[in-house]
Structure formats: C-alpha cells, structure tokens
Amino acid sequence: CYASLLPLLLQCCVWCSTMGVAVSWCSSVVLEGLQERPRVLAASSLSAPLEDSALVLRVFCTPVEESPGARPSGFKIGNELRVTRLDTPPCLDVLAWRYRENMRAQWPQSYRFQNFKRAWHALVLSTGGAEGGKRHSCVLQLAANSDYRRRENVELDLEDSKTAASYAHRFNLFLQQHYGVEAGEALPLLNVAAPVGCEVISSNYPAMIPVGTPCILTAYSGAEIRKFVFTGDEAFMELPQAYFHYAAFASSGKQLVCDIQGSHEDDGHILLVDPCVWQVDPPGVSDLVGAMMPADGDRQDTEPAAQTFTAYFDAAHPKCTQLCKAFDPQRRSSKLAAGMCNMGVTCGLGRHCA
Numbered sequence: 001c002y003a004s005l006l007p008l009l010l011q012c013c014v015w016c017s018t019m020g021v022a023v024s025w026c027s028s029v030v031l032e033g034l035q036e037r038p039r040v041l042a043a044s045s046l047s048a049p050l051e052d053s054a055l056v057l058r059v060f061c062t063p064v065e066e067s068p069g070a071r072p073s074g075f076k077i078g079n080e081l082r083v084t085r086l087d088t089p090p091c092l093d094v095l096a097w098r099y100r101e102n103m104r105a106q107w108p109q110s111y112r113f114q115n116f117k118r119a120w121h122a123l124v125l126s127t128g129g130a131e132g133g134k135r136h137s138c139v140l141q142l143a144a145n146s147d148y149r150r151r152e153n154v155e156l157d158l159e160d161s162k163t164a165a166s167y168a169h170r171f172n173l174f175l176q177q178h179y180g181v182e183a184g185e186a187l188p189l190l191n192v193a194a195p196v197g198c199e200v201i202s203s204n205y206p207a208m209i210p211v212g213t214p215c216i217l218t219a220y221s222g223a224e225i226r227k228f229v230f231t232g233d234e235a236f237m238e239l240p241q242a243y244f245h246y247a248a249f250a251s252s253g254k255q256l257v258c259d260i261q262g263s264h265e266d267d268g269h270i271l272l273v274d275p276c277v278w279q280v281d282p283p284g285v286s287d288l289v290g291a292m293m294p295a296d297g298d299r300q301d302t303e304p305a306a307q308t309f310t311a312y313f314d315a316a317h318p319k320c321t322q323l324c325k326a327f328d329p330q331r332r333s334s335k336l337a338a339g340m341c342n343m344g345v346t347c348g349l350g351r352h353c354a
Contacts, residue, residue, distance in 0.1 A: 053125075054204050055083035057217060061155060061197030064162045069169030071191040071271060073136065073219035075126065081198065081217070083140065085123040092119045092139070094225045095274060098259050103231075106312070107258075112156055112276050115148050117141045117216075124217070139273060142215040154197040154214045157274075164257045164275040165192040167247040174246065178326055188268030190243050192275060193218050220273050222263030228270070229260035232315045239270050242323035248313060249328045254280045256313060280309050 059079045066072045075081065097103065099116040107113035122140040126133065141157075143149045172189045181187050195218040203209050228240035240260050247257040255277055262272040320331055 053082040053084055053202065054086055055122075055200055055209060056202035057081045057083065057124075057198035057215070058201050059196050059198050059217075060151070060214075061158060062194075063155070063158050064165050064192070064194035066194075067165060067169045068172045068189070069167070069191060070165035070194045071219075072194045073138075073196060073217070074134075075196045075217070075219075080127050080201070082125040082127060083122045084125055086120040086140065087122075088119075089121055091224050092121065094227060094261060095119045095139075095141075097227070097230070098276065106308075108278060111148065111153055112160060113278075115153075116144045118144050122217070124219075136219050137221040139218045139220045140215060141218075141274070142209070142213060149213050149215075151197065151199075151214045154216055157216050158195055158197055160275060160277040161192055161195050163255070163277045164247070164272065165194065167250055167257060168192050168243065168272070170250055171243050171246045174327060175323075178323065186267075188239060188270070190239055190270040190272065192272045193220050193262070195274075218273055220262075220271070222265070222271060222273075224263055225261055225273060226263065227259075227261050228272075229258075229316050232318050236319075237264070237270075238321045238323060240272075241317055242321045243270075244317055245320065245324045245331075246327060253332075256309065258312070258316070278309065278312070 057080070059075050059077050059081065062075065062077055064070050064072070096116065096119070098107075098113065104114055118141065120140045122138045124136040124138045126136065143153065168190050172191075175187060175189065179187060195216050198215050198217050200209055200211050200213040200215065203211050203213075209215075227234045228237055229244045244257060244260055247255060257275050258278050259274070259276045260272060261274065262270060264270055320328075324331070
C-alpha cells in the first residue's frame with residue numbers, strides 16, 4: 001500500500017521544492033496587503049533578482065538636518081533608491097504597539113497616534129550622489145489605509161522626527177556640559193535616525209504598494225527595536241528616560257516626545273526610530289469660560305487635556321534620574337507656570353496653568 005504511493009509522494013516533493021517559495025510568497029503578499037491590523041505577521045520576504053528591484057523610490061523630502069541629535073541616511077532630494085528586498089521580521093512588531101486599541105484610547109485623536117502604518121525591513125541600494133552604489137539597511141513604512149497615503153501625512157511623520165532630533169541635539173549638548181567633556185570625546189549620546197519622504201516610482205507588487213505611494217524610509221541598522229519610554233512598564237534606562245524628561249522641560253511642558261523606541265548600541269549610544277510628538281493644544285473658548293465659572297457641585301468635570309498630558313508624563317516617567325535632577329530638580333516640566341495659554345499663574349486658569 002505504502003509502496004504504491006511512493007512515486008506520487010516523490011512527485012509531490014519535487015513540485016513543492018519548486019513551487020513552495022512562490023506559494024509562501026503569494027500567501028505573505030495577500031496577508032500583508034489586506035490585513036490592516038497593528039501586528040506583524042511571521043517573518044517573510046519579498047526579494048527581487050539582482051538585475052531587478054522590488055521597488056524603486058524617489059526621495060522628495062529630507063527635513064531632518066544633520067546635527068549632533070540626528071543620524072542622517074545620506075539620501076538627498078531627487079535620489080532614486082532601489083529596494084532589492086523587503087522582510088517583515090518579528091522585531092518590527094514593536095512599531096505597531098502604538099496603535100493597539102488600549103493605547104489609541106489614551107493618545108490624542110490625530111493621524112500620528114491613530115492611523116496604523118505597515119513596516120518592512122528594506123535592503124536599499126542607492127544609485128546616485130556620494131552614496132551611489134552603497135547598500136543600506138532601512139525601515140520602510142506606509143499607511144495601511146490607502147486613504148491616508150498622502151504626502152502631507154508623510155511630512156507630519158517627518159516633522160515629529162525633526163522635533164525629536166532637535167531636542168536630542170540640545171540634550172546631548174547638556175550631557176557634554178554636565179559631564180565636562182569636549183565635543184567628540186567618548187560619551188554615550190542619543191540620536192534620532194533621520195527619515196526621508198519617498199514616492200514609489202516603480203513597483204513589482206502594485207497591488208500592495210502601487211506606483212505613486214508616498215512612504216517613509218529610515219536608515220536603521222539595529223538588530224532590534226525596543227521600547228525605552230512607552231507606558232512606564234519598560235526596563236528603566238537612564239539616558240532615554242532623562243531625554244524624555246528633558247524634552248518636556250525644554251518645551252516648557254508643551255510637548256512630549258512619546259513612544260521612545262530604538263536600539264541600545266554596543267558603544268552605549270541610543271538610536272531612536274519613529275518617535276511621536278504629543279503637542280498640548282491651547283484651551284478653547286469652552287475651556288476658558290469653564291475655568292472662570294464657579295464649579296457646579298452636582299456636576300462632575302471631565303478631565304482636561306492638560307491633566308491627561310501630565311498623567312502620561314507621570315506614568316511613562318515614574319521616577320527621575322540623577323540627570324533629570326541636574327536640569328529640573330523639582331520635576332515641574334509638565335506643570336510649568338507658563339502653562340497652555342502662556343498667561344502665567346494670574347490668569348485664573350489654574351487647572352490649565354498649574
């Protein structure tokens with residue numbers, strides 16, 4: 001009985017050896033292209049022959065300038081980049097935690113915090129300029145919902161990285177002054193991987209990533225992505241925690257660099273990828289009127305935005321480091337007197353300006 005089945009089994013093995021890769025590839029494309037949910041599927045890859053490209057991208061926006069707080073990719077506006085391989089390793093799942101339902105409810109109702117983005121590890125070959133012919137390990141991201149695949153949304157993503165890099169620059173200067181070292185001396189620093197905005201100009205997978213799609217490309221060679229400051233439950237690390245506090249302090253309590261994630265490198269440096277900036281909105285008319293009206297004892301006030309902002313600061317940064325105490329010994333960064341309206345403590349809006 002089993003002997004009679006042997007030829008058929010051998011034939012099936014041959015067929016699977018030649019077709020299995022294609023079947024696996026097709027399955028990953030269908031799943032990854034159609035499922036809009038904040039998780040990364042089992043590791044898979046989309047690769048192209050050496051003479052071809054999975055994608056060709058053209059850079060259209062590079063707002064993050066080279067600085068002590070940014071790690072540039074070297075890509076310039078107009079550069080054409082060949083993506084020769086796309087993978088979805090499990091480590092990229094961390095980038096999607098921001099969009100889990102329990103987190104979305106706590107974030108501001110804005111594009112950056114609410115709209116899930118797909119992410120791939122991309123092997124990129126630059127084709128022009130000083131970086132021509134060089135291979136780069138990158139993270140490629142684009143909105144899962146095609147309605148949000150617009151250049152203006154990509155620019156919002158890039159602006160957050162630009163803001164985070166600006167705070168990182170100032171934070172690194174503070175570290176050098178605090179420890180009394182000269183620029184260039186060995187000292188663990190914090191950098192933001194500088195993303196660029198790209199447009200797809202050629203695609204071997206048009207059903208999933210069509211031509212014309214704006215996307216975000218970040219040069220990132222780290223083997224992992226880990227959360228440093230997110231919910232407050234992460235392993236406590238002094239440098240990213242102090243940076244989180246410093247950004248709130250430097251903005252007079254009006255901005256928080258949230259979802260601080262990336263890699264801890266062998267030389268002690270911290271490299272961040274895809275940070276998100278929470279901007280406190282100024283109070284509206286109803287807030288101003290409500291603040292000056294006597295409270296109704298029978299009415300339970302809803303929590304104002306400023307208190308939610310402060311609550312996140314306290315949750316994500318449960319304790320101060322020694323570095324924090326050097327620039328904000330009283331831990332007043334998220335509750336500065338200038339507050340949301342810049343009117344000072346005498347404006348009567350105690351609940352907003354405390």
